[in-house]
Amino acid sequence: xxxxxxxxxxxxxxxxxxxxxxxxxxxxxxxxxxxxxxxxxxxxxxxxxxxxxxxxxxxxxxxxxxxxxxxxxxxxxxxxxxxxxxxxxxxxxxxxxxxxxxxxxxxxxxxxxxxxxxxxxxxxxxxxxxxxxxxxxxxxxxxxxxxxxxxxxxxxxxxxxxxxxxxxxxxxxxxxxxxxxxxxxxxxxxxxxxxxxxxxxxxxxxxxxxxxxxxxxxxxxxxxxxxxx
Amino acid sequence: xxxxxxxxxxxxxxxxxxxxxxxxxxxxxxxxxxxxxxxxxxxxxxxxxxxxxxxxxxxxxxxxxxxxxxxxxxxxxxxxxxxxxxxxxxxxxxxxxxxxxxxxxxxxxxxxxxxxxxxxxxxxxxxxxxxxxxxxxxxxxxxxxxxxxxxxxxxxxxxxxxxxxxxxxxxxxxxxxxxxxxxxxxxxxxxxxxxxxxxxxxxxxxxxxxxxxxxxxxxxxxxxxxxxxxxxxxxxxxxxxxxxxxxxxxxxxxxxxxxxxxxxxxxxxxxxxxxxxxxxxxxxxxxxxxxxxxxxxxxxxxxxxxxxxxxxxxxxxxxxxxxxxxxxxxxxxxxxxxxxxxxxxxxxxxxxxxxxxxxxxxxxxxxxxxxxxxxxxxxxxxxxxxxxxxxxxxxxxxxxxxxxxx
Numbered sequence: 001x002x003x004x005x006x007x008x009x010x011x012x013x014x015x016x017x018x019x020x021x022x023x024x025x026x027x028x029x030x031x032x033x034x035x036x037x038x039x040x041x042x043x044x045x046x047x048x049x050x051x052x053x054x055x056x057x058x059x060x061x062x063x064x065x066x067x068x069x070x071x072x073x074x075x076x077x078x079x080x081x082x083x084x085x086x087x088x089x090x091x092x093x094x095x096x097x098x099x100x101x102x103x104x105x106x107x108x109x110x111x112x113x114x115x116x117x118x119x120x121x122x123x124x125x126x127x128x129x130x131x132x133x134x135x136x137x138x139x140x141x142x143x144x145x146x147x148x149x150x151x152x153x154x155x156x157x158x159x160x161x162x163x164x165x166x167x168x169x170x171x172x173x174x175x176x177x178x179x180x181x182x183x184x185x186x187x188x189x190x191x192x193x194x195x196x197x198x199x200x201x202x203x204x205x206x207x208x209x210x211x212x213x214x215x216x217x218x219x220x221x222x223x224x225x226x227x228x229x
Numbered sequence: 230x231x232x233x234x235x236x237x238x239x240x241x242x243x244x245x246x247x248x249x250x251x252x253x254x255x256x257x258x259x260x261x262x263x264x265x266x267x268x269x270x271x272x273x274x275x276x277x278x279x280x281x282x283x284x285x286x287x288x289x290x291x292x293x294x295x296x297x298x299x300x301x302x303x304x305x306x307x308x309x310x311x312x313x314x315x316x317x318x319x320x321x322x323x324x325x326x327x328x329x330x331x332x333x334x335x336x337x338x339x340x341x342x343x344x345x346x347x348x349x350x351x352x353x354x355x356x357x358x359x360x361x362x363x364x365x366x367x368x369x370x371x372x373x374x375x376x377x378x379x380x381x382x383x384x385x386x387x388x389x390x391x392x393x394x395x396x397x398x399x400x401x402x403x404x405x406x407x408x409x410x411x412x413x414x415x416x417x418x419x420x421x422x423x424x425x426x427x428x429x430x431x432x433x434x435x436x437x438x439x440x441x442x443x444x445x446x447x448x449x450x451x452x453x454x455x456x457x458x459x460x461x462x463x464x465x466x467x468x469x470x471x472x473x474x475x476x477x478x479x480x481x482x483x484x485x486x487x488x489x490x491x492x493x494x495x496x497x498x499x500x501x502x503x504x505x506x507x508x509x510x511x512x513x514x515x516x517x518x519x520x521x522x523x524x525x526x527x528x529x530x531x532x533x534x535x536x537x538x539x540x541x542x543x544x545x546x547x548x549x550x551x552x553x554x555x556x557x558x559x560x561x562x563x564x565x566x567x568x569x570x571x572x573x574x575x576x577x578x579x580x581x582x583x584x585x586x587x588x589x590x591x592x593x594x595x596x597x598x599x600x601x602x603x604x605x606x607x608x609x610x611x612x613x614x615x616x617x618x619x620x621x622x623x624x625x626x627x628x629x630x631x632x633x634x635x
């Protein structure tokens with residue numbers, strides 16, 4: 001109990017020190033770097049994951065391939081992937097982005113695919129039977145109905161990215177991982193814990209943002225009887 | 230008119246869903262496809278809007294092959310209702326109904342106004358416009374499904390078991406309203422069901438399919454009941470088809486009498502004088518009040534003073550069939566059925582013997598007619614070597630009143 005209290009004190013001291021709020025090593029700058037890597041990776045992962053998930057879910061072809069690829073991708077260790085890309089492509093932002101994107105594709109792809117595939121067959125049949133084209137069925141019926149799952153995939157991916165982007169510090173890049181990696185190297189636990197807390201807070205914020213997004217973009221009709229009008 | 234010309238659907242694995250089906254679905258009428266599951270009735274329906282494309286033969290709408298038209302455009306001109314309604318859960322009721330108008334790029338206001346009109350038409354409260362499908366009961370959802378199919382006022386409606394997923398009471402309601410709606414709209418309707426009762430109730434014509442996608446018989450409901458083409462159809466209709474046929478004999482044919490009918494203010498002595506065990510008591514407006522048994526008649530005063538036994542149900546001589554009249558007679562304490570007019574005023578009473586005579590006469594008349602027809606058909610069959618099943622599927626007018634929808 002005392003240990004915990006000490007750590008809270010350490011963190012709050014660290015957080016309130018004015019050095020943490022200015023300059024290249026300050027939290028705002030590191031946070032921006034972190035968000036920069038995370039945002040770009042999420043964007044790439046979303047483009048790839050959504051495109052294939054929508055396509056495969058809609059056509060119903062290649063579902064097995066999607067599931068297998070996603071499982072393989074999940075089994076690849078992120079840090080190993082970074083080291084591999086660094087070896088091949090050299091130091092820089094690219095290996096980090098590649099690794100984070102690869103990490104984020106499976107949840108987006110699988111959830112999108114499952115969401116589209118799970119759309120009520122009667123609704124699809126009715127949509128087609130009333131004269132919607134293939135694209136019409138996808139955009140007007142399947143995608144909106146799959147939206148809760150698609151958002152879940154994006155949220156899972158975003159949280160994983162935000163948490164994992166700390167490894168960008170290994171190949172010498174910035175971001176919130178700097179505090180953790182440098183702190184470990186210097187045996188400066190105040191720094192490690194402080195950095196960790198900031199990352200955790202960021203993950204919670206991402207969670208909240210997606211909860212808000214869900215309220216804004218998902219039709220009330222899909223949220224079910226738990227929320228009667 | 231929708232025409233099937235030798236339509237066959239054979240899947241790559243060799244399964245035959247439709248086997249050389251030829252029939253016509255007349256404009257403005259309800260054609261019911263009925264049969265066992267796997268009989269191809271739904272496949273047949275789906276060839277009309279190209280949800281299934283035949284591997285042989287043609288489907289024509291007003292003489293034009295459906296394959297000539299772009300499928301999405303063809304479908305926007307054909308109403309489509311399916312078993313579980315298939316509503317879009319993410320859209321409000323009004324936007325569900327306006328689906329086809331939106332596809333046809335009507336402006337939003339016109340589309341929604343149409344949706345609101347249709348909601349009223351199919352018996353949905355205006356307050357439901359902004360609700361979502363999950364907030365509606367199964368019966369209400371099915372009404373939305375029908376309204377959605379009607380939204381762009383298509384001349385043709387395809388309905389695939391639309392009422393089979395709701396409970397019997399709601400189904401009965403939906404069927405009645407469907408017939409009322411059709412009486413106003415006169416759509417060309419193809420209706421699929423596995424329920425022969427529903428087929429007989431709703432169909433102007435019934436097409437019976439059997440396993441393997443073969444069309445066995447096309448005829449009016451009366452003809453199917455009177456002369457099933459083969460054992461399969463007879464078995465499918467069931468053993469009480471004789472009773473069902475009574476539904477097609479109008480009650481106007483029943484002989485009605487005024488025997489033992491007295492006004493409530495008539496003296497008890499009149500009832501005793503008649504000497505009948507039961508006396509029907511009516512009010513000054515000729516509305517039946519109840520049956521007075523000879524045993525409960527008071528010593529003096531009027532028949533209205535007696536403790537009256539309830540009538541049970543009456544039958545409407547205009548709208549009801551002999552089946553309803555017979556049912557009323559059987560349930561009546563006196564064994565006599567009370568016939569009333571549209572306003573509920575007494576026309577006359579008939580006992581079971583009277584009704585039985587009516588039935589005998591009607592069946593005999595129909596049999597004589599059938600004999601004449603089958604003699605003609607046999608001559609035709611001999612001439613062109615047609616399949617004997619065609620004998621029962623002739624296009625001649627239905628016997629009796631065209632009350633198939635009643």
